[in-house]
Amino acid sequence: MKKLNFNQNWEMRTLTDEDTYAVTLPASVMHTLLEANVIDDPFYRDNEEQATEIASRDYLFRKEFDMNSEQLAFQHISFIFHGIDTIAAITLNGQSLLETNNMHRTYEVDIKPYLHEGGNVLEVYLYSPVSYITEMQQKDPLAGVDHAMEGYQHLRKSHSMFGWDWGPKIPDLGIWCDVEIAMWNDNRINDVYITQQHDTNHVQLDVQVTLEKIVSENYHLSTRLTAPDGTTIGQVCNQVKQETSITIPVDNPALWWPAGFGEQSLYQVEVFLEKGHEVIDRQSYTIGLRTIEVKHEEDQWGKSFEFVVNGQPIFMKGANYIPEDNLLPRTSRARTENLLKDSVAANFNMIRVWGGGHYPEDYFYELCDRYGLVVWQDFMFACSVYRLTDSFEHNVRQEAIDQIKRIRHHASLGIWCGNNEVEEAMEHWGWPRRSDWRRDYIKLFEIMLPDLVKQYDPQTFYWSSSPSSTGGFDNPRNPDVGDMHYWQVWHGEKPFTDYRNYFFRFCSEFGFQSFPNMKTIESFTKPEDRNIFSRVMEIHQKNDAANGKILYYLSENFLYPKDFDALIYTSQLLQAEAIKYGVEHWRRNLGRCMGALYWQLNDCWPVASWSSIDYYGRWKALHYFTKKFYDPVLLSIEEGETDADIYITNDRLTEIDCKVEWKLRNNQSEIIEQGHFTANVPASTAQSCQLLDFSEVLTDQRKRNCYLEATLYMDDNYYSHATVIFTKAKHFEFLNPQLATNVSETDQKIQIEVQADAFTKYVELQLPVDAVLSDNYFDLSAKEPKVITIDKSQLEGTLTLDQLKRGLEVRSVYHITHHQ
Ligand code: BMA
Numbered sequence: 086m087k088k089l090n091f092n093q094n095w096e097m098r099t100l101t102d103e104d105t106y107a108v109t110l111p112a113s114v115m116h117t118l119l120e121a122n123v124i125d126d127p128f129y130r131d132n133e134e135q136a137t138e139i140a141s142r143d144y145l146f147r148k149e150f151d152m153n154s155e156q157l158a159f160q161h162i163s164f165i166f167h168g169i170d171t172i173a174a175i176t177l178n179g180q181s182l183l184e185t186n187n188m189h190r191t192y193e194v195d196i197k198p199y200l201h202e203g204g205n206v207l208e209v210y211l212y213s214p215v216s217y218i219t220e221m222q223q224k225d226p227l228a229g230v231d232h233a234m235e236g237y238q239h240l241r242k243s244h245s246m247f248g249w250d251w252g253p254k255i256p257d258l259g260i261w262c263d264v265e266i267a268m269w270n271d272n273r274i275n276d277v278y279i280t281q282q283h284d285t286n287h288v289q290l291d292v293q294v295t296l297e298k299i300v301s302e303n304y305h306l307s308t309r310l311t312a313p314d315g316t317t318i319g320q321v322c323n324q325v326k327q328e329t330s331i332t333i334p335v336d337n338p339a340l341w342w343p344a345g346f347g348e349q350s351l352y353q354v355e356v357f358l359e360k361g362h363e364v365i366d367r368q369s370y371t372i373g374l375r376t377i378e379v380k381h382e383e384d385q386w387g388k389s390f391e392f393v394v395n396g397q398p399i400f401m402k403g404a405n406y407i408p409e410d411n412l413l414p415r416t417s418r419a420r421t422e423n424l425l426k427d428s429v430a431a432n433f434n435m436i437r438v439w440g441g442g443h444y445p446e447d448y449f450y451e452l453c454d455r456y457g458l459v460v461w462q463d464f465m466f467a468c469s470v471y472r473l474t475d476s477f478e479h480n481v482r483q484e485a486i487d488q489i490k491r492i493r494h495h496a497s498l499g500i501w502c503g504n505n506e507v508e509e510a511m512e513h514w515g516w517p518r519r520s521d522w523r524r525d526y527i528k529l530f531e532i533m534l535p536d537l538v539k540q541y542d543p544q545t546f547y548w549s550s551s552p553s554s555t556g557g558f559d560n561p562r563n564p565d566v567g568d569m570h571y572w573q574v575w576h577g578e579k580p581f582t583d584y585r586n587y588f589f590r591f592c593s594e595f596g597f598q599s600f601p602n603m604k605t606i607e608s609f610t611k612p613e614d615r616n617i618f619s620r621v622m623e624i625h626q627k628n629d630a631a632n633g634k635i636l637y638y639l640s641e642n643f644l645y646p647k648d649f650d651a652l653i654y655t656s657q658l659l660q661a662e663a664i665k666y667g668v669e670h671w672r673r674n675l676g677r678c679m680g681a682l683y684w685q686l687n688d689c690w691p692v693a694s695w696s697s698i699d700y701y702g703r704w705k706a707l708h709y710f711t712k713k714f715y716d717p718v719l720l721s722i723e724e725g726e727t728d729a730d731i732y733i734t735n736d737r738l739t740e741i742d743c744k745v746e747w748k749l750r751n752n753q754s755e756i757i758e759q760g761h762f763t764a765n766v767p768a769s770t771a772q773s774c775q776l777l778d779f780s781e782v783l784t785d786q787r788k789r790n791c792y793l794e795a796t797l798y799m800d801d802n803y804y805s806h807a808t809v810i811f812t813k814a815k816h817f818e819f820l821n822p823q824l825a826t827n828v829s830e831t832d833q834k835i836q837i838e839v840q841a842d843a844f845t846k847y848v849e850l851q852l853p854v855d856a857v858l859s860d861n862y863f864d865l866s867a868k869e870p871k872v873i874t875i876d877k878s879q880l881e882g883t884l885t886l887d888q889l890k891r892g893l894e895v896r897s898v899y900h901i902t903h904h905q
Contacts, residue, residue, distance in 0.1 A: 341373025373496025
């Protein structure tokens with residue numbers, strides 16, 4: 086089979102005017118108009134408001150192309166549309182070819198009967214998604230979230246493009262994935278499905294190949310498996326049927342492991358279809374040899390929710406992933422790669438593709454395979470009721486088949502999940518308890534989708550909803566059974582300490598908002614907008630009452646910030662502390678709790694949100710905290726009123742021997758008490774190592790100026806460090822730390838030594854260019870300098886030492902209220 090990419094030389098225009106724009110696919114209306122300077126940047130100030138009107142019109146994408154006699158001689162010629170967003174009518178040479186209404190599907194259509202030799206015209210008419218959802222919602226009002234345009238759930242288009250509590254209402258339209266033309270004779274490979282049987286030191290691969298047509302002649306199928314070390318195993322099958330199975334034995338397999346647990350070994354499986362001696366089609370897949378199971382079994386606490394990879398239970402650490410941009414043509418492999426590298430740098434081993442966006446492109450999964458991120462894959466349904474009419478059912482069935490077949494061979498795929506929060510919403514969000522809605526829910530998420538997963542990917546676990554306990558509307562918020570979304574901290578305004586009341590089996594969502602970094606705020610505001618209650622800042626805050634929540638939590642924890650910049654900084658500290666509080670607690674309960682995925686990793690535009698990395702890829706304080714609280718060996722301190730329990734959580738699959746030194750110090754870092762201990766912590770275990778009782782020492786006065794510091798050493802080397810204070814930061818008597826920096830460089834690295842005169846928290850270094858630092862937002866004891874390094878290769882742009890010295894800014898908790 087021959088495939089040609091069909092992305093070049095398109096044009097786009099509005100159906101109501103004559104202006105045309107040259108485009109290359111993937112392309113969208115808003116992105117094209119923006120590139121042509123016809124509209125202003127929709128992310129700037131209040132420009133989002135122009136989007137609804139633009140998305141209320143219809144558009145045409147058009148391409149003229151030539152076909153020669155050689156091409157036309159193929160017996161079969163088709164177009165493959167890998168993603169059309171969304172409602173389209175497609176014509177070829179004026180003849181109707183195809184109608185589409187699902188951006189999550191791949192459409193292939195036979196074009197042979199419509200083609201001419203010489204010039205041909207392909208036209209894709211795109212119709213307004215806004216008009217469609219408005220009309221449908223009038224006919225059949227369905228419950229959903231109120232921060233999105235009404236009726237969004239009627240259309241198989243990324244829900245969050247219609248607005249979300251972190252996303253703008255920019256329901257752009259376009260051709261968001263590649264278009265290809267496929268030409269073939271006689272026969273072709275229609276489908277390949279690879280399963281694995283694992284035994285000790287042996288894996289048997291079963292490659293099932295389905296051909297397009299029944300085979301009558303001289304066909305051969307062969308496979309080639311290439312191991313990570315380059316060795317190959319070839320198999321040939323001469324007894325080809327329309328469905329053929331080829332077995333490949335692999336001795337001493339190099340297993341694929343999640344990040345932090347071993348190598349991400351990848352094998353290549355190639356399948357060749359030959360007729361006579363000619364290869365007429367080939368397919369290639371990158372796979373990893375591994376088993377991933379989800380254990381959901383009764384135990385002393387309820388019913389577990391535990392990922393087991395290659396037989397090893399693993400605590401999953403990660404976050405929820407949302408679409409990377411509202412204008413889809415701006416996404417790219419390089420951007421996604423940066424985001425996923427940053428995830429692994431923060432010690433993630435899992436990423437959850439949240440169900441209110443779109444199914445990511447192939448490269449997303451390829452990168453997750455390569456970097457060792459287990460993918461929790463939601464089907465694209467979220468927070469809404471769905472009406473299962475015959476046509477809707479047919480549509481989502483095809484969508485699920487397309488997506489399961491596309492994603493299933495990836496090493497990183499860990500779980501299929503029916504939807505995000507639909508079961509919980511129908512049970513707990515006060516919606517009408519309609520039996521027709523419930524019936525359709527059960528049909529779709531508890532019958533149809535699990536059946537399809539069983540049919541097309543039986544080796545991957547299916548879970549009907551996140552969160553869920555056992556399905557069927559049976560207490561989806563049960564904290565002891567299944568997975569949990571916990572929002573009482575934040576939406577429920579409970580204090581951070583509330584996390585410690587729960588021992589969820591797997592916490593797949595919990596979160597806390599902050600403002601993005603100043604540079605990011607500057608990108609969408611004028612100086613006069615820089616007040617969190619300004620109209621522009623409120624447009625970039627989509628969660629009702631969220632600014633009030635930030636201020637409420639601020640009042641509980643920190644002093645009132647001196648200015649806008651200090652408020653932005655403090656909001657990030659709140660967020661980082663909140664999530665750390667939850668994660669450290671759940672990791673101290675490793676075994677009972679087996680996963681924490683915070684809400685949310687990234688942003689789709691510059692906005693105040695729960696993300697740890699903002700739209701421009703800048704790390705918030707939370708992301709630096711994450712790197713530490715997701716470390717495979719975690720030193721954490723569970724502080725009480727006047728005591729402290731020092732824990733070590735060891736995620737590694739081997740035991741560790743370590744030493745911990747602890748010091749109770751005052752705000753000048755003078756030592757009041759100190760001690761040390763050694764610990765042996767078995768593999769995959771959290772251990773309370775030492776309970777320290779300071780009730781004698783920590784008087785009310787001392788609680789306001791003493792902190793406990795613990796330092797972990799492994800093999801006599803410094804490993805990590807933790808501090809706690811025994812009062813709210815707002816009441817702690819922080820002294821002026823007189824922060825001093827000393828900058829130097831080597832060929833590869835920049836080094837910044839930071840020193841304080843008194844104990845201080847949340848030391849932040851800001852460079853004049855974007856960069857990821859080895860650490861940031863860290864605590865410092867007096868006269869104990871810390872060296873921060875920056876890889877020069879990671880710097881965005883060039884930076885001389887002199888520029889760095891002049892542009893470097895440093896602050897800490899003390900500067901929330903003080904200028905110097
Ligand atoms: C969860 C998610 C999202 C939402 C987030 C913050 O419910 O599933 O729908 O954006 O919380 O409210």
